[in-house]
Amino acid sequence: MTNYIIRRLLLVPVLLIGVTLIIFGMLQLLGPVERSALYVTDFPKNEKQIEGIIKKYGLDEPFFNQYWRWLTGVEDPVTGERDGGILYGDFGYSRTASQEVIGIIQNRFPNTVDLALWTVFPMLSVGIWMGVKAAVNQNKFFDQAARIYSIIGTSFPTFVFGLLLLMLLYANNQWFLPGKMSDWVSQLVYSGEFKQYTKLLSIDALLNLRFDVFWDAMRHMIMPIITLSYISWATFVRVTRSSMLETLRMDYVTTARAKGLKENDVINKHARPNAMLPVVTMMGGSIVGLLGGVVITETVFNYPGIGKAAAEAASQLDVVTILGLAIFTGFILIISNLIVDILYAFIDPRVRLS
Amino acid sequence: MTENEVLIQVDDLKMHFPIYRGVIRRQVGAVRAVDGVSFKIHRGETLGLVGESGCGKSTTGRTMLQLYQPTAGKVFYEDIELTALKNEPMRHMRKNVQMIFQDPYASLNPRMTIRDIVAEPLVAFGTASGKAIDERVRELMGLVKLDPDFMLRYPHEFSGGQRQRIGIARALANNPSFIVCDEPISALDVSIQAQVINLFEDLQKELDLTYLFIAHDLSMVRHISDRVAVMYLGIIVELADRNEIYKNPIHPYTKALLSAIPVADPDFYETHDRIVLEGDVPSPANPPSGCRFRTRCPIAESYCAESRPEFKEVSPGHFVECFKWDHPDNKRR
C-alpha cells in the first residue's frame, strides 16, 4: 500500500501544476492591460502607468516566464518585498470587493465549510441508507419510490428548487431566512463577547452555549442544506442501489446464506461492506459536485460563502477574483480527493495489503 | 508429402511479459510465460501441447504466430524465419498459418455476419472478390457442416459448437497448411466436444492440415495428437510419441499429470493410486532456480536447484528435461 500512497501523493504536484496551468491559460486569453490589474490595488486609468506595470511585471513576455512569475511573484529589487505570487498566498486584488482575494477567502470560506459540514453527513448517511434499502427491496414500493425520487432529484435544477423553497418558506411566512445571520447576531458576533473558536458560526454558537445563535444560524442554513442535499441524495441512492444489487448477486453472498446466516447479517456484514467500495470512490466526485453546487445555491439564498463570491465576481467579469477563487477551490479539491483515495485503500484489503 | 518433412520449427522461443511496479512504474521483472521451448512439427501431423493454466501453452501458440513479439528465439515455417519478417511480409504469411481460439463467444465479432467473418481473410488478401467470395464462403460452411443458408446471420444466433465451426471456417479460408488450435474445445459441453474433435480429424485428412493442438485435457490431446509435449511453468518438460508418453512417462510431472486425469471408469480407481502433487504451481514471474519442477517434485535432490537440466533425447523421439530421468528413484514410482 505504501507504493499506492506514494504514487497517489506524487500525483498531487502533477494535479497542482495542471490546475494552475489551466487557470493561468484562461488568464492568458485576456490582454496585458486587463491582466495588469493582478498586481495593483488601484486600477490605474493612466495609460503610461499601465505600460509601466506591463513592463515591470513582464506581462508581454513568453507564456512560461509569466506563469513562473505568476506562481512566485516578483521581488522588488529595492525593498525586497514580494509582489504577487500565488504560491505565497497572493491571489491578487479584487476590484469589485475592494480587497485582497485572500481576504475574501478568509472571510467567506468558513461559511461555505459550515454549510458543507451540515450537508455532507446527512447526505452520506441518508443517501446510503436509502440506496441499500432500495436494493434489498428491489422492485418493491420503497425501491420504486427511491428511483422516482432519484430521477426527479437529478432533474430539478437547484436554482429552481431554491427559488421555490424561498417562495414557500420565506416569502410566504418567513419561517426560514436567506443570508447568513440576523442583524442582532452579527452585532453579537463582532462584539467580542462571542468567542470565534472555529469561525464556523453554527459550531461556535454551540461552543459558546448560545443556542439562540445556533437556532438563528440554522434558520439561515436550512434552505441551502436542503437544496444541496436533495440532489446529492439522488445520486447517492442511485450509485449505492446499483452497487448493492450487483453485490447481492455475488457468490460469496450465496455462501453466506448457505452458512445459515440471518438475512440481516448477510446484508450488513457481507454485502454492504463490499457494496460501499464504489460508493467511496464516488465520494471524491460528490465533493467536487458539492463545491460546484454551492455557487448556485449560495447565490440563490444570498449566503455569503465562497461560491457566491465567485458568482458575483463572474457576473461583474472580475477575472482576477474569480481565478483566485478557482485556484483555491482546486487546492481544496485536490486535497479532499487525496483523502478519499487513501481512505479507499484502507477499506479495501486487496489494495491495503498489496 | 513425405512423413518426415519439417513444416514448423521452434528454436529456444522465449516470451517474457514485463512487470511494472513501484512508484514510477519501473520494470521490476518479467512474467516468463514462455522461457525457452524448442520443437519441430512435421507436415500432416498433430502436435499436442498440454499443461495446466498459466504454464505458457497458449502464449507459445500465439508467439509462434507472431501475435506477440517474442523476447528471443526463432520460429521457422518451412525455411522462412517468421521471427525475422517485417509486418507486411508477416501479414502475408498469415495465409499459411492460422489460429482457432478457445472462447467461441469472444472470438467472433458480434456486429459482423457469418459471411463477413468467414470472408474476412479472403478480403484481407484479395484472394477472392465479388460473387466468388459468396461461393467460397458457402463452400467453407459446407466443409465445417454448417448450413450455408445461414451465412447472413449473426454469431449470437448460433450455439457454442456452431460458433466454433464458424471460427474453423474462417481459419480455413485461405487454405492454410498449419493451424494453431488454442484450447478449441475446453469451452464446450462434453457432448459437443466430440463433434468438434471429429471435425478436426476429418478436415486434417481432407485438407492435409498440420495442427498444434493446445489443451489442458490430456486424454483429448492424446486422442487427437501424433506426438505430445507437456509444458510446466514456461518450458517443455517432456515430448514424445503419444503412446510412448502415456505408457512410459519419464518426467515426474508428466507422471503426476497423467495420474491426475479423471478416468471415466470406476474400476480403474480400484487398481490405480493417484500421485497427488503437493502445493501450487509457483509464479512464472519468479520461477524456481534450476529445474522448474523441483519445488513440487517428489524425488527432487539439492542439486536440482543448481542448474537447469538439459532437454535430452533419452530414446528416439522421446525428449525429457530432468536430471533424474534414469535414476532408480524415478523408475520405482
Add this chain to the structure above:
Amino acid sequence: MTSELLNVQGLETQFKTPEGIVHAVNGVGFTLKEGETLGVVGESGCGKSVSMLSILKLIPQPPGKIVAGQAMFRGQDLLQMDNDEIRQVRGGQISMVFQDPMTSLNPVMTIGKQMAEPLMLHMGFNKVQARDRSVELLELVGIPRAADRLKDYPHQYSGGMRQRVMIAMALSCSPQILIADEPTTALDVTIQAQIVELVIRLREELGMAIIWITHDLGVVASIAHRVAVMYGGFIIEEASVKELYANPRHPYTIGLIGSLPQIQAQGRKRLYSIEGMPPMLYQKPRSCPFSPRCRWVTERCRNENPLLESINDNHKVACWVDTVTGSERA
C-alpha cells in the same frame, strides 16, 4: 449405508427471464442414504445445480421459483420450512461448497472471521473457541501455518487453498450432508486431484453423505457411490457407479460415455458423438427431452415423456426403448 437421509420428490423450479420462463428443473426425485456419495452429472443448463440449490432454498427468488416438490430431511420437508427453520439447516446439517473458489469468499473479510461465522451460529461457540476450532479445521484440510493464515484475506490464498477453506468451512459444524457444486471445475488437473483426494479422506474420517455435482464423468467415477445423470431438467438415469459405467442404458448416457476418448485405447478410434444440442427449456418438455437427438427415437418418444423406472435393483432409467435390444419397452 442403510437409512435414508434425504428424499426428494417431484422437485420443479422455474426462472423468469426476459425471453420467457425457463423450466430449469422439471420433476427431480432421488434419495440419499447416510454416508453415501451421490454424483449428479449433466451438461451446463441441465438443471443439476439449480435442483440442489432449490433443496436449500438458495436460488434467488425472484426470478427463481420452486413450483412443486418436497425434500424430506429427517422427517421434515425442507421446502415447507420458513426462513428461520431453513437457516438452522443451512451450514449446520446441510452445507455447501461452490464452483468458483475465487468468488465464493468475501474479499473484505478475513478467513478467520468467515470461518468463525457458522461455528458461532450453529455450535454456539464464543470467539476464542471458534478460532481454535478454525485452526483445527484448516489443519485438517491441509493448510500449513493455519493459525497465522486466519488473519489473511482471501486474495492472499491460491485457488486450491481457497477451495480447501470452503471445504473446511462447510464441514465445520459436522453436517450430515455436504453438497458440492462443481467444486473442482475451476481448478487445474493436479489441484483437482488434491481436492478429490481430500474429500475422499474427509468422508472416511467424518462419515457425511455427499452430493457431488459435476459435468466430468471422470471425477464422478473416482468419488461417487451412485450416479444420477440429468438432462433437460430431469434425472434420466440413476445407477450405482460401476453399473452405470459398465452398463449405461439411456441413449444420452451411452453417448456421453462414448464421446470420451479412451485413455487406455490403442490406435485412434473415432469418437462417438451426439448430434444436435441440449434443449432450451422455455417450455416444460412434454415428450422425452432427448428425443430430437436420439438415434433410437420412436413415435412414442415424441409424444410421451418416459418416467424413471427401475430395470434392476440398482439401476433406473427413463427411456421408452430398451437400448440393449433396440426394441420398445413394454
Add this chain to the structure above:
Amino acid sequence: MTEMTTIPSGDNQLLEETKSDRKITWLERILGPDNYRIVTGLFKTPASIIGFVLILIFILVAIFAPVIAPPVGSDPMKIPRDGFSGEPKGPGAEWKRNVPEIPFWYTPLTGNEEWVHLLGTAQGQYDIFYGIIWGTRTAFQTGIIVVVATVLIGVILGSIAAYYGGWVDNLIMRITDIFMTLPYIMMALIFSSVLTPILGRSLWPPLIAMITFGWMGYARIIRSDILSIKERDFVLAARASGVKNGRILFKHILPNAIFPTLVLASLGIGDVVLGFAALSFLGIGTEIGYADWGQVLSFARNWITVLNRYWFIVVYPGLTLTFFVMGWNLVGDAMRDVLDPRMRGKS
C-alpha cells in the same frame, strides 16, 4: 461398454439447427445483439416512454415556435417586451405595446380576441410565454452544440489514448484527471466570464466554456470500452487472419466500442441544458431579453422577498426546464439500467 455395438450408425453428416427458433428482427440484425438489447430495453419501462414523450413534445414546440408564438420584430429570439416598467405583471395581463399578431389557435382555444400575457411578464415587461416557447430552441441549440463538440473531443482523445497506450495514454489521462478535479459549473462560470469581454455577450462564451470542461467523461468511457474490446479474442482473430490495422480499428474495435458513448452522449443534452440555464441564471451568457429559460428565471433573483406574489416568474420557466431535463433523465435512467455492466453479456 459392451452395448456400444448396438449403436445405430450415422455420423457427422447432420446439419444442426440454429440455437433457437426465436425470430430475429431486422433491427436486431442491423444493430447487433448487444445494441439491440439496449434499444429495446429503452422502450420497455413506462418511465422511459414518458421520457420519450416529453422529449417529443419539446421537439414539436421548438419546430412550431413561430406558429405557437408568432415572432415580433426582426429577431424572433428576442423576447417581445411590453414597456419598461420594473414591476412584473401576472398571467392574463393585458398586452399594450408590441402586440404580436394573433395565431390561428388562440381565439378558438381561449375565446379571447386580444393577446394577453398568457403567463405574465417578468421585470422589464418581458413576456414569459415567449421566453418559454422560443427558449426551447435555445435549449436544443445549446444542448446539441455542446454534446456534439464534447463527444468529438472525448472520442478523439479517448481513442488516441487507448490506441497508442504507453506515455500518450498516460499524458491524456492525466490531463483528463486534472480537468476532472475542477468543479464543472464553477469552471464553466469562470471561463465564460473570461471569454465574455473577448467575444461579447452571446451564447458563445458559456458554450465554449461548457465544451472545454465537459469532454472528460466521454474520453474515459470510450477509452475503457476500446481497451476492453481490444482484448477480446475476435480482435486477435482478425490480426491472426492477416487483417490490416486500419480495418481492425474501424471494422472491429470502434463499432463495438462506440455505441454506449453515443447513446450516453445523446442523453447528455439534459445535463448540458441544465448547466447552461444555471450559467444564465447567474448572469453569464446571452444579453438580457434573449429567449432563454435561465435568463427568464434570473429575473426572479430580484424579487425573492415577494416571490409569493410573483410566483409565475419562477414556476412556469422552472417547471419547463425541469420537465425538459426530466425527459432526458428518464430515458437516461432506463439506459443506465440496460448498459449496466452486470447486465452485459446476458442475452
